[in-house]
Every structure is written in structure tokens, then in C-alpha cells.
Amino acid sequence: MAAVSSDIDLFDRALLALRQRRAKGLGPVTFLIDRVAQDLSDRLATVLRRLDVAVDLGTPTDAVRCLLRKSDNVGVLVGAAGAAERPSGAGPAIVVDEERLPFADASLDLVVSALALHFVNDLPGTLIQIRRALRPDGLFLAALIGGDTLCELRRAFAAAESEIEGGVSPRVAPFADVRDMGMLLQRAGFALPVTDVDRLTVRYGDVFALMAELRRMAATNVLRERRRIPLRRATLMRMAEIYQERFADPDGRVRATFDIIWLSGWAPHESQQQPLRPGSARARLADALGTKEISGGEEAGR
Numbered sequence: 001m002a003a004v005s006s007d008i009d010l011f012d013r014a015l016l017a018l019r020q021r022r023a024k025g026l027g028p029v030t031f032l033i034d035r036v037a038q039d040l041s042d043r044l045a046t047v048l049r050r051l052d053v054a055v056d057l058g059t060p061t062d063a064v065r066c067l068l069r070k071s072d073n074v075g076v077l078v079g080a081a082g083a084a085e086r087p088s089g090a091g092p093a094i095v096v097d098e099e100r101l102p103f104a105d106a107s108l109d110l111v112v113s114a115l116a117l118h119f120v121n122d123l124p125g126t127l128i129q130i131r132r133a134l135r136p137d138g139l140f141l142a143a144l145i146g147g148d149t150l151c152e153l154r155r156a157f158a159a160a161e162s163e164i165e166g167g168v169s170p171r172v173a174p175f176a177d178v179r180d181m182g183m184l185l186q187r188a189g190f191a192l193p194v195t196d197v198d199r200l201t202v203r204y205g206d207v208f209a210l211m212a213e214l215r216r217m218a219a220t221n222v223l224r225e226r227r228r229i230p231l232r233r234a235t236l237m238r239m240a241e242i243y244q245e246r247f248a249d250p251d252g253r254v255r256a257t258f259d260i261i262w263l264s265g266w267a268p269h270e271s272q273q274q275p276l277r278p279g280s281a282r283a284r285l286a287d288a289l290g291t292k293e294i295s296g297g298e299e300a301g302r
Contacts, residue, residue, distance in 0.1 A: 012224050016222045019218045019220060019222060020218040023218040030063065033060060039143070044073070044112070045071070045073075050073055052076065053078075055079075055080050056068070057113040057116065057130070058081050079092070080094050082095065098116065101130070105133065111141075112141050114142070115144060124184055131265075134266075135267060137269035139265075141264045142264075145219075147261060150257065153207070156242045159239075165232070178196070178197050178261050190267070190268075191266045194264045194265070195262060197259050198259070204256060205252075207254055208240065
């Protein structure tokens with residue numbers, strides 16, 4: 001399959017790989033990926049058909065693969081991730097770049113991905129490649145970080161930098177909105193696209209505990225436009241004060257928001273439900289609403 005080229009270069013993917021290796025060395029924090037893996041398994045359990053060849057794309061642990069290998073409707077499951085997140089556990093695995101997929105057209109029945117695709121520079125291109133790799137009536141099911149994730153940290157950093165340094169630099173990556181993701185699925189050619197959001201609020205003793213967990217989740221700043229000079233201690237301490245003032249509960253613990261955006265779509269197939277042709281309706285909308293139909297050239301009375 002030919003790769004879809006793009007000039008988008010929002011994330012430093014080499015730095016991301018370094019951060020992923022660091023997270024493994026520190027001892028990864030997996031509560032978020034474990035939750036998503038269980039939800040993904042539950043969603044897939046509602047698909048009442050056999051999916052013979054499946055790929056787990058980019059998921060940073062083997063949590064998804066461990067669950068799906070127990071599923072009766074998933075056949076061969078291949079782990080596919082970057083070198084820093086080399087797939088582990090039993091079963092076949094390959095090292096891939098999520099932006100340049102090696103799969104042949106119409107070769108897969110299922111592609112799943114958990115908490116990986118939000119760091120892809122050209123997400124539209126990756127979705128197109130996934131769509132091409134699926135056989136007709138093949139399924140794509142993924143979860144990625146999006147929406148208002150870490151909005152508290154973003155606001156606290158912005159307020160502190162503006163106050164202490166007279167300007168603001170990007171400290172938290174911008175995340176996609178659920179409506180945007182729905183449109184991307186449609187643009188990529190998926191049939192029956194569905195998106196929804198699962199919001200999780202996690203509480204910490206203080207913002208430093210949150211930042212420590214983000215390092216162990218490989219979720220720290222990998223923006224290419226990030227500020228390259230070290231963070232000033234005065235700015236960091238002021239950020240912590242603002243976070244505590246604005247986002248603490250009565251017991252003193254602080255909140256952090258994680259929005260998980262869920263995506264699903266099917267490779268088109270003639271057996272799928274199709275929209276009705278214009279003019280094929282057998283009932284008038286006006287009759288259903290109990291009102292008078294007004295033609296395009298007729299003005300409504302006042």
C-alpha cells in the first residue's frame with residue numbers, strides 16, 4: 001500500500017519514542033489503557049460475526065491483545081506498534097510506523113487501536129490507510145485522547161506563564177473534538193461512522209502527582225513547537241498554586257479530566273444499510289407533524 005504523504009508535522013515522533021522508553025523504565029502507569037482495553041473488548045463483543053485477521057495498531061501495552069485473544073469472534077491477532085512500544089506477549093507482532101502502514105489493500109477484517117492515534121501527525125492519512133487495508137465490511141474500532149483532556153493543566157500553565165513571563169507557550173497538545181473525528185471518518189471513506197466520548201475525572205494529591213503519572217504514561221509534551229528552554233521554577237510553583245486554587249475539591253485533592261474519544265466505522269459493503277434515495281419516501285413529513293406543507297415559492301401566513 002502506498003503511504004499517504006503529508007506536510008503536517010505537529011508532533012516530534014522521535015521524542016515520543018524516547019518518552020515511551022523512559023516511561024517503561026520508570027514503571028508505566030496503565031490504569032487508563034486498562035480501562036480502555038476492557039471497554040474495547042466489551043464493544044467488540046457486540047459484533048456478531050467472525051473477524052479472521054485483526055491488527056492491534058499502536059496500543060502501548062498488550063492489554064488489548066490479552067483480552068481479544070480470549071474472544072470467540074477474533075481469529076489471528078497481530079500486534080503492530082513502533083519500536084519503542086514493541087508488541088509483547090504471545091502471538092504474531094510487527095514493528096510499524098502508524099503513519100506509514102505496511103498492510104496490503106483489503107487484507108484485514110479488523111483494526112483496533114487504543115490510546116495511540118492522537119500522536120499521529122497525519123491522522124486523516126492514517127485513517128485512509130486503515131480504510132484501504134480493511135476488506136469489504138471490515139471494522140475499525142479505536143479510542144484516542146481528545147476533547148477537554150488535561151484542560152485544567154493547560155489553563156493553569158497559561159495563567160502562570162502569562163503572569164510570570166508575560167507570554168504563553170504550548171505545554172499541552174491540542175486534542176481533536178469528537179465532531180471533527182466523525183467528519184474525518186467520513187472523509188476517509190468509512191461507512192456507518194460512529195463517535196462518542198467517555199469522560200473520566202481522576203483525582204490527585206496535587207498537580208505534581210499528576211505530572212509524575214503523565215511521565216509514566218509517556219503523555220508529556222512532544223509538540224515540535226514546544227518551548228526548548230527549561231521551565232522556570234517560579235512559573236512552575238505559580239502554576240501549582242493556580243491549579244490548587246481553581247481545580248481542587250473540598251478535601252484538597254485536585255481534578256484532572258481525560259476525554260476518551262471512541263471511533264468506529266466499516267469498510268463499505270453492499271450488505272450494509274444504505275440511506276434512502278431522495279424522493280423515495282412513502283409518507284409526507286407534513287402529515288406526520290400534523291401541519292400544512294408550504295412549497296418553496298409560497299410565503300407562510302402571519
